[in-house]
Amino acid sequence: MDKYDMIAEFYDLWTKDYKVDIPLWLEYAEKCGSPVLELACGTGRVLLPLAQKGFEITGVDISEKMLEKTKEKIKKEKDDVQKRITLTKGSMIDFDLNKKFNLALIIFNSFQLLLTQKEHDFCLSCVHKHLNPNGKLIVSAFYPDLTRPEGVLKNDRDKPIPDYPEKGDLTEILYYQFFDHAKQITDIRFILDTVKLNGGLKRREFDLKLRYFFPAELERILISNGFEIEEFFGSYDKSKFTGKSPLMILVAKRK
Incomplete structure (x- = not known):
């Protein structure tokens, strides 16, 4: 199974309470206006709230299962909300939507899924091509804490997830990580342990690699691809970096 398809299985459970960033994206959607583009839109965590608030939005994702889950949610929305949403299966580094946007979002660490400079450039070139003159791009990424211990198993939830994947199951999402400092990549191993109703245990594991950036480096990547940095925040409350x-949130204008 593709790693992103596997993530799609539990993504909503993992992120269902994560809404702290939504007001910021809505604020910039208000400033820029429709249409909005979201790359790596996942299961619609951000896309749906923007459409519900009246914005026309296109979501691009490489995972068919992620998009299937988004489509299931869209079917439950009112007709006017459904009409504002367009979904496209595709890669962040190679897409052509034959449309221009006022705002593009690459958020929730999605840009860090691209591991090489060539991929960064391809992605930003595509975004630049799809933005209207003076259109804006927002990139959010985690600021690396290289003091975090490597190889230590962690669980960010207080208790197991009930009734997942089946009724009566209890599932824990665990992970540990290692750093490749030469390539600036963090390699994360996710472990899903499910205790079945009959007492059996099922374990699934998969790896996810993320490229970590430093502030001046991320600025340089955007500038070298035709963007002008307008704002640089360190959290969703727009506090100075x-x-x-914990975060690097860059608001850039297409030059």
Whole structure:
């Protein structure tokens, strides 16, 4: 199974309470206006709230299962919301939508799924081509904490997820990570442990690699691909970026 398709199985459970970023994306959608483009839109966590607020939005994702889950959610929306949404299966580094946008979003660490400079350039070239003059791009990425211990099993949830994947099951999502400092890649191993109703245990594992960036480096990548940095935040409350910030949120204008 493709790693992104596997993530799609539990993505909504993993992120269902994560809404802290939505007001910021809505704010910039208000400033820029429709249409909006979201790359790596996943299961519609951000795409749907924007459409519900009246914005025309196109979502691109490489995972068929992610898009299937998004389509299931869209069917439950009112007709006017459904009409504002367009979904496209495709890669962030090679897409042609034959349409221009006022705002593009590559958020929730999605840009970090691209591991090489060539992929960064291909992606941003596509985005640049799809933005209207003075259109804006927002990229959000985690700020690397290289002091975090490697190989230590972690669980970010207080208790197991009930009734997943089947009624009566209890599932824990665990992970550990290692750093490749030369390539600036963090290699994360996810472990899904499910205790079945009959007492059996099922374990599934998969790896995910993410490229980590440093602030000046991420700025340079955007500037070298035809963007002008307008704002640089360290959190969703728009506080100024510092060395202790958890995030890097860059708002850039197409030149």
